[in-house]
Amino acid sequence: MKKHSNILILLAFSTVVFFLACTKDPEIPVNKIVYKTKNVVVVVVDGARYTETWGLPSRQFIPNRNAMLQDGVMCSAFFNNGYCFTNAGHSAITTGVYQFINNSGLELPQHPSYFQYWLKSTGRSSSEAWIVATKDKLAILSDCLEPKWQGQFRPNTDCGVAGLGTGYSEDSTTFMKAKNIFVTDHPRLMLINFKQPDQAGHMNDSAAYLQGIVDTDNYIYQLWQHLQMDVFYRDKTTLIVTNDHGRHTAGHLDGFVSHTDNCDGCKHIEFFGIGPDFKENYICNKPYDQIDIASTVAELMGFSMPTSNGKVIRDIFR
Ligand SMILES: [Zn+2]
Ligand SMILES: [Zn+2]
Numbered sequence: 001m002k003k004h005s006n007i008l009i010l011l012a013f014s015t016v017v018f019f020l021a022c023t024k025d026p027e028i029p030v031n032k033i034v035y036k037t038k039n040v041v042v043v044v045v046d047g048a049r050y051t052e053t054w055g056l057p058s059r060q061f062i063p064n065r066n067a068m069l070q071d072g073v074m075c076s077a078f079f080n081n082g083y084c085f086t087n088a089g090h091s092a093i094t095t096g097v098y099q100f101i102n103n104s105g106l107e108l109p110q111h112p113s114y115f116q117y118w119l120k121s122t123g124r125s126s127s128e129a130w131i132v133a134t135k136d137k138l139a140i141l142s143d144c145l146e147p148k149w150q151g152q153f154r155p156n157t158d159c160g161v162a163g164l165g166t167g168y169s170e171d172s173t174t175f176m177k178a179k180n181i182f183v184t185d186h187p188r189l190m191l192i193n194f195k196q197p198d199q200a201g202h203m204n205d206s207a208a209y210l211q212g213i214v215d216t217d218n219y220i221y222q223l224w225q226h227l228q229m230d231v232f233y234r235d236k237t238t239l240i241v242t243n244d245h246g247r248h249t250a251g252h253l254d255g256f257v258s259h260t261d262n263c264d265g266c267k268h269i270e271f272f273g274i275g276p277d278f279k280e281n282y283i284c285n286k287p288y289d290q291i292d293i294a295s296t297v298a299e300l301m302g303f304s305m306p307t308s309n310g311k312v313i314r315d316i317f318r
Helices: 002-022 063-071 086-095 114-122 136-142 171-184 196-202 206-228 292-301
Strands: 039-045 072-079 129-133 156-159 189-194 237-242 268-274 282-284
Touching: 039 086, 039 206, 039 292, 063 072, 063 206, 063 268, 086 114, 086 136, 086 189, 086 292, 114 129, 114 189, 114 292, 129 136, 129 171, 136 156, 171 189, 171 206, 189 206, 196 206, 206 237, 237 292
Parallel strands: 039 189, 039 237, 072 282, 129 156, 129 189
Antiparallel strands: 072 268, 237 268
């Protein structure tokens, strides 16, 4: 009798062990792809119009990105299909949701960003996710209004002169700050904003606008070289370059000076990508959307982002 009950206990124990083994890690789908990418850097060149970047046949203002295309991808039909303002464009990039949002830094995005999703899913420190922006008002990207998320899982920020309400900094300063943070904190997620094409455009200074596109192209090249020299980042990092919005096409009263509406100049933006999981020397002509960046970052970094309305930019993957 004793022997029988021992066997029964053993059987029951084995069943429990078997059941636990089968139900382990229920959140990890069976066929989930593991990418080589372990870090993602998104650079937003503020207000550069497509017709002065990739849309110009000579690509004379972005010679470095044009050369980097040998190892990367470019989407020729990439659009801001939401609101063509700085904070709306940036929050669409980070949250994967188009929303009309105050453009002066007075309103947080409605939904959590890919920074918050990643910090929550990994339990990593906020110093491993950074937002570095020339425009102080972009500090809003580090938080959101969704009650379950507000004030939690926030990335570090260095925006403008010294944070929200302190005014714009200079792109050269932002470039140096970003380089330093790569060394000191080794962030795995970073968003960098450069202001100059936009600011010069608003001042109706076309020479400074074009120079801003040239200078930011140079910063992007130097940042990429810097990452390739660091074993922490080399062959494990994806760089994405995009815009928050373009600028009006000719025919508007104030020409290229502003950006606000649904004209092609405002909506048509850049998508350039380079990294171990993207194709090389590839131009994607299929239409994609600004909100697709959030879902693509989530895919590369292996977390889910249920509130994003974007889709993964599959065509550019190897
Ligand atoms: Zn802008
Ligand atoms: Zn327009």
